[in-house]
Amino acid sequence: MRPKVIHLIDDTKLGGVNLALESLATSRLKQHFDFKLLHIQLTQLKQSRYNADIIVIHAAMSWRKIPALLALKLANSSTPLLYQEHHYCREFVRHSVAHPYRFKLMLKLGYALMDKVIAVSHQQADWLVELGVLTEDKVARVGQAKEVEHFMAVAAVEAHSPLRLVAYGRLAKQKGFDLLIQAMASFSEQEVTLTIAGDGEDKDKLQLLAQMMPQVTLIGEVDDVPALLNTADAVVIPSRWEPFGLTCMESIAAGRHVILPEIDGLADQITELRQHQQGQFHGYEVIESLSVDGIRQAITRVKNGNCIGGCGEQRQATQYAWQKMLARWQQLLEQYR
Known part of the structure; x- marks a missing residue:
C-alpha cells in the first residue's frame, strides 16, 4: 500500500508554488506515494488529525501561525511533519525585515516543530544554516522544479x-x-x-x-x-x-x-x-x-x-x-x- 502524503497549503495566491505541487502530485512519484493537496487556513487554531503517513506544510512562517502549527504537531504527534520553505531567503530579509532578531527567533521556533525543513535552492539552504535557525542535518536540499x-x-x-x-x-x-x-x-x-x-x-x-x-x-x-x-x-x-x-x-x-x-x-x-x-x-x-x-x-x-x-x-x-x-x-x- 502506498504511503499517504498530505500537502497542506495555506495560500491559493502562490500560483507558482501551487503549480509545482500539482506537477509533483501527478509525477511518476504517484506510483510510490498517494499524494493529496489540501488548502487550509493556518491562522485558525484547530487540532486537526489527518489520516496521513507524512504531512508536508507549505506556508509562510509567521508569529500568528506558530500556535496553529503547534496544535497541528500535537494532534499528529506520530506523523512526520515536513515544512517546505517557499517564502524566505537572504534578499527577503534585506528588503522586508525591520527587526532581524525577532524574525530569526520566529523562524527558529517554527522550524523546531518540524522533522525536516525542505529548501528550494542551495542558496536558501546555505542562508538558513548561516543564520543559525537550522543545522545542516535538519535541512533537506530537495530544490525546486516542475514539468516543462x-x-x-x-x-x-x-x-x-x-x-x-x-x-x-x-x-x-x-x-x-x-x-x-x-x-x-x-x-x-x-x-x-x-x-x-x-x-x-x-x-x-x-x-x-x-x-x-x-x-x-x-x-x-x-x-x-x-x-x-x-x-x-x-x-x-x-x-x-x-x-x-x-x-x-x-x-x-x-x-x-x-x-x-x-x-x-x-x-x-x-x-x-x-x-x-x-x-x-x-x-x-x-x-x-x-x-x-x-x-x-x-x-x-x-x-x-x-x-x-x-x-x-x-x-x-x-x-x-x-x-x-x-x-x-x-x-x-x-x-x-
Whole structure:
C-alpha cells in the first residue's frame, strides 16, 4: 500500500508554488506515494488529525501561525511533519525585515516543530544554516522544479527589432516590475517593447507608471504561459528576492534569453546556465545592480548583442532538473515510510 502524503497549503495566491505541487502530485512519484493537496487556513487554531503517513506544510512562517502549527504537531504527534520553505531567503530579509532578531527567533521556533525543513535552492539552504535557525542535518536540499514539457515545445527564438521583452508573475513589490517599467523609459517603442503579464496588489501602481509609455503593455493574467513566451525574445526577471524562481526555469526551457539578478535561487540557476552554455549562446544577462539603471544597462547589452536565446543543452537541463528533484523527493519521503 502506498504511503499517504498530505500537502497542506495555506495560500491559493502562490500560483507558482501551487503549480509545482500539482506537477509533483501527478509525477511518476504517484506510483510510490498517494499524494493529496489540501488548502487550509493556518491562522485558525484547530487540532486537526489527518489520516496521513507524512504531512508536508507549505506556508509562510509567521508569529500568528506558530500556535496553529503547534496544535497541528500535537494532534499528529506520530506523523512526520515536513515544512517546505517557499517564502524566505537572504534578499527577503534585506528588503522586508525591520527587526532581524525577532524574525530569526520566529523562524527558529517554527522550524523546531518540524522533522525536516525542505529548501528550494542551495542558496536558501546555505542562508538558513548561516543564520543559525537550522543545522545542516535538519535541512533537506530537495530544490525546486516542475514539468516543462510544454515549454520545451516552444520554437527557438529568432531575434526581432524592436527587441521583444516579456515579464510575468505576481504584480507585487517582490517582483521588481516597478524598476523594470522605469528602466523602459530609456527606450523607444522602435527599440524595445515590454509585455507584463500577471495580477496583484501593485496592479494600479504599475499601470500608472506605464500610462504614458507606449512601449510597455500590461495584459493581466495569462493561462497559456508557453504561448506568451513564444512572443518574446527575452524574459526579464527583476526580482528583489526569489527563493527559487520558477519563471526562470520556464523561460530557459522555452529557449528564451533571461535577464536577471544573481541573487538567492536565481543565482543557483545562473550557475546551471553557465555549466551548460555553448559558444556565444550564454542564454542569460546578469543585472549587475538591481536598480533602474542596472536593469537599463542589462537590456541595452542584450539589445546590442549578437546572440540571443539559450542553447539546446540549457533547455534540456531543465528537464533533467525536474527528474533530479523527483529523485530527491522520493529519497526524502522514503525515510519516513
